Amino acid sequence: MIYADHNATSPLDPIAWAEMRPFFEGRFHNPSSPYTAARAAALAISDARRRVAALLDAEEEEVRFTSGGTESNSWALHIARAWNPERRHWICSAVEHASILEPLAALEQEGHRVTLLPVDRNGQLDMETLAHALTPDTALVSVMSANNETGILHPVAEIARMARSRGVPTHTDATQSVGRMPISFRALGVDLMTCCAHKMHGPKGVGALVARVGIDCAPLFRGGGQEGGQRAGTENVPAIVGFGRAAEQAYISSSERLSVLRAIVEDGVRARIPQAILVGAEADRIPNSSLFLIPGLDTDVVLAALDMAGVCASSGSACASGSSEPSHVLRAMGWLDGEKRAAVRISWGRFSTEQDANDLVNILSRIVLEIQVHERPPR
Numbered sequence: 001m002i003y004a005d006h007n008a009t010s011p012l013d014p015i016a017w018a019e020m021r022p023f024f025e026g027r028f029h030n031p032s033s034p035y036t037a038a039r040a041a042a043l044a045i046s047d048a049r050r051r052v053a054a055l056l057d058a059e060e061e062e063v064r065f066t067s068g069g070t071e072s073n074s075w076a077l078h079i080a081r082a083w084n085p086e087r088r089h090w091i092c093s094a095v096e097h098a099s100i101l102e103p104l105a106a107l108e109q110e111g112h113r114v115t116l117l118p119v120d121r122n123g124q125l126d127m128e129t130l131a132h133a134l135t136p137d138t139a140l141v142s143v144m145s146a147n148n149e150t151g152i153l154h155p156v157a158e159i160a161r162m163a164r165s166r167g168v169p170t171h172t173d174a175t176q177s178v179g180r181m182p183i184s185f186r187a188l189g190v191d192l193m194t195c196c197a198h199k200m201h202g203p204k205g206v207g208a209l210v211a212r213v214g215i216d217c218a219p220l221f222r223g224g225g226q227e228g229g230q231r232a233g234t235e236n237v238p239a240i241v242g243f244g245r246a247a248e249q250a251y252i253s254s255s256e257r258l259s260v261l262r263a264i265v266e267d268g269v270r271a272r273i274p275q276a277i278l279v280g281a282e283a284d285r286i287p288n289s290s291l292f293l294i295p296g297l298d299t300d301v302v303l304a305a306l307d308m309a310g311v312c313a314s315s316g317s318a319c320a321s322g323s324s325e326p327s328h329v330l331r332a333m334g335w336l337d338g339e340k341r342a343a344v345r346i347s348w349g350r351f352s353t354e355q356d357a358n359d360l361v362n363i364l365s366r367i368v369l370e371i372q373v374h375e376r377p378p379r
């Protein structure tokens with residue numbers, strides 16, 4: 001099997017699993033309990049916080065553990081709302097993940113205004129539009145670091161500088177870039193940043209919201225005093241431990257290695273399927289992802305044929321699969337223009353090999369040829 005869908009999720013690093021396992025077994029204690037055995041769990045959380053903070057170039061006290069990217073995104077919006085309850089305008093890119101777009105749509109239902117920043121065919125945001133959209137009523141600008149469907153990177157540091165100069169806080173959803181390329185919370189200059197473990201060979205169901213020192217984080221969940229009283233609920237100790245270890249392992253995951261796999265696929269597809277369009281070819285992208293549009297073919301047919309051939313790949317957001325809705329990302333980029341094109345996203349991880357990338361090119365080009373021959377009308 002070739003697993004080429006790391007933007008959906010990635011396999012758990014066995015080293016992280018080995019470190020997690022004792023916390024499912026003998027070291028099961030509640031980190032808030034007063035006895036010595038429980039102190040090991042509390043220490044393991046501190047250790048994980050130190051490792052995650054190191055990966056993100058953030059202070060330990062800036063890292064709050066959550067259940068993942070979705071919760072961190074919702075919490076970021078909740079915090080921004082509590083900072084400036086009188087502000088009723090929100091800005092995000094038109095290509096954000098559903099976990100930003102949907103809560104903002106709910107705010108719109110409550111009478112708030114939402115500006116979706118447009119992108120061009122290469123996925124680039126128009127900074128002029130952002131400059132015009134910022135008002136004293138803007139509660140938050142939220143722009144993802146890398147898009148999950150295309151891998152295209154956004155100029156988050158520049159956006160944060162512009163917003164800050166206008167007194168508007170910023171958030172970035174860095175779920176897809178953390179662990180795949182160096183990310184510095186400090187250098188980005190945002191107030192809030194989302195990340196999660198399962199895209200970087202950590203366990204599912206754990207992530208973090210990073211909040212700049214001194215920021216008042218209105219709790220999303222109230223209850224016990226966990227996470228400094230800001231995120232109530234008994235900590236998911238094994239998952240947090242696995243996240244910490246995966247964060248440490250991510251240092252080994254060199255962007256250069258992922259770029260080599262991406263180049264094998266992109267060069268191979270260019271040579272063997274010349275009609276395929278590489279989305280965001282002109283844009284900076286995370287090093288592990290390529291999204292191809294193959295003219296004249298049906299997405300479901302190509303993905304099913306890849307599946308039959310033992311290749312796990314998808315068309316884009318895993319959260320949207322199963323729904324027949326076309327991709328809002330491709331729509332925002334102007335690619336849904338009535339032409340039939342199969343969307344195939346290939347995304348690699350630390351355990352992917354050059355053999356995987358070469359085999360994928362062979363299989364995909366064979367499949368495209370076979371479908372074309374099969375669908376060609378008889379003479």
Ligand SMILES: Cc1ncc(COP(=O)(O)O)c(C=O)c1O
Pocket residue numbers: 007008067068069070071073097099144146147148173175176196197205207318319
């Ligand atoms: C950009 C982005 N943000 C947020 C999420 C949601 O993360 P989680 O699955 O940890 O809730 C995803 C997951 O695919 C994502 O790609």
